Amino acid sequence: xxxxxxxxxxxxxxxxxxxxxxxxxxxxxxxxxxxxxxxxxxxxxxxxxxxxxxxxxxxxxxxxxxxxxxxxxxxxxxxxxxxxxxxxxxxxxxxxxxxxxxxxxxxxxxxxxxxxxxxxxxxxxxxxxxxxxxxxxxxxxxxxxxxxxxxxxxxxxxxxxxxxxxxxxxxxxxxxxxxxxxxxxxxxxxxxxxxxxxxxxxxxxxxxxxxxxxxxxxxxxxxxxxxxxxxxxxxxxxxxxxxxxxxxxxxxxxx
Numbered sequence: 001x002x003x004x005x006x007x008x009x010x011x012x013x014x015x016x017x018x019x020x021x022x023x024x025x026x027x028x029x030x031x032x033x034x035x036x037x038x039x040x041x042x043x044x045x046x047x048x049x050x051x052x053x054x055x056x057x058x059x060x061x062x063x064x065x066x067x068x069x070x071x072x073x074x075x076x077x078x079x080x081x082x083x084x085x086x087x088x089x090x091x092x093x094x095x096x097x098x099x100x101x102x103x104x105x106x107x108x109x110x111x112x113x114x115x116x117x118x119x120x121x122x123x124x125x126x127x128x129x130x131x132x133x134x135x136x137x138x139x140x141x142x143x144x145x146x147x148x149x150x151x152x153x154x155x156x157x158x159x160x161x162x163x164x165x166x167x168x169x170x171x172x173x174x175x176x177x178x179x180x181x182x183x184x185x186x187x188x189x190x191x192x193x194x195x196x197x198x199x200x201x202x203x204x205x206x207x208x209x210x211x212x213x214x215x216x217x218x219x220x221x222x223x224x225x226x227x228x229x230x231x232x233x234x235x236x237x238x239x240x241x242x243x244x245x246x247x248x249x250x251x252x253x254x255x
Contacts (some may be wrong), residue, residue, distance in 0.1 A: 001074075001252040003104060004028040004217055004237075005146035007202070007245035009201035011036040011069070014242040020047040022240060023150065024048035028249070029073050029090075030097070031224035032106030032146040034068035035243075042232045043069075058082060066146070067092040068106040083132050102227075102252075103140040105133075114169035119168055122150070126177045134184055137224055144250065145186070145222040148202075153178040153188065156198050157214065157217040163210075169218060189221045189250050198225055199236045221250035 004026065008014035011033060023031065031053070036043075040057050048055055053071040057215035058081045060066040062129040076097040096105045109129070109134070112119030137143055151174045155161035164170045184186060190197075200215025209215065221234055240246045 001025075001030070001102075001254075002028045003032065003144060003146060003221065003250045004247045005032040005034070005106065005221055005250075006035075006240070006247040007034040007108070007148040007243060009035050009037070009243040009245060011038055011067075012042065012108075013073050016045055016156075019242045019244040020051060022242065023048070023053075023071075024051055026237070026247075027073075030099075030104050031071040032104065033069040033071065034067075034106060034108035034148045036069050037064050038067060040166075056081075056095060056097060058079060058089075058095040059090050060136075061090045063209040065091070066093045066108060068108050070095055070097045070104065070106050072097060072099075075193070083129075085132070088126050088128070093125075094129075095172060097142065099238055100146065101140075102142045102236050103136075104144045105146060107145060107149075109244060112174075119171075120185075122168075123173065123177075126174075130177075130181055130184060133186075135165045137185065137226075140192045141224060141226040142230075143224045144227060144252075146220070146248070146250070148219050149178075150218050151175065152216050152218055153182075153191070154247065156196075157191075157200075159200070159216070169216060175207060185220050185225050187225060187228050187231075189223055189231055190217075190236065190248060192228075193231065193234050199238060199240075200246075201236055202249055205244055219248045221248055223250070227252070 080096040110122040112122040152158040201219035203210035
């Protein structure tokens with residue numbers, strides 16, 4: 001089972017930059033998208049149906065904002081839209097698809113870069129998100145949590161840890177949350193399998209950051225400890241250029 005997570009920063013724009021052609025080459029079983037920035041009636045369904053993908057979207061109420069989706073070649077047994085928490089579900093941040101005993105989530109964590117109010121919202125979200133998924137593991141222990149977490153965990157995950165230490169996404173309290181989250185029974189698959197690799201999944205559009213590889217690793221395929229024995233590989237596709245992010249991949253062994 002091959003799962004890819006990708007913050008496309010506007011799905012229609014990414015389609016215009018060749019996303020379906022790229023998808024035809026990569027052929028993941030499940031594609032988790034974030035920042036779709038569209039309503040269901042704006043979704044270019046045909047481009048993905050032609051490749052054999054069924055699409056499940058959870059959009060924000062605000063047009064052109066946030067939104068997550070799961071595209072899959074495997075029929076899910078169940079799809080859960082949102083977390084049942086209105087202030088988050090209004091922003092279209094969480095969708096889950098169940099495939100047998102394995103559940104795949106596409107999640108888009110809030111950014112705090114716009115100021116103190118959204119940073120505060122982000123910190124409350126992080127606690128609520130952790131509580132929600134820990135509770136979820138009681139009924140769905142084989143859980144895969146893919147998405148844009150908007151946090152770099154360790155200095156290896158960011159190009160300039162010293163200068164970025166006061167920036168949202170690498171604040172001490174965000175990094176501490178990630179440490180607590182992992183210790184609560186979750187696994188950062190890329191870092192577990194590649195402890196020394198310094199690769200990124202996001203680059204600012206400013207200052208020619210991508211060409212200089214001045215990036216951040218903020219997109220993760222997290223799994224529960226129950227999934228750890230099934231890990232085959234995890235890697236980053238930094239040649240994909242449909243967005244300011246690039247995809248992260250998780251490969252799961254056959255049971």
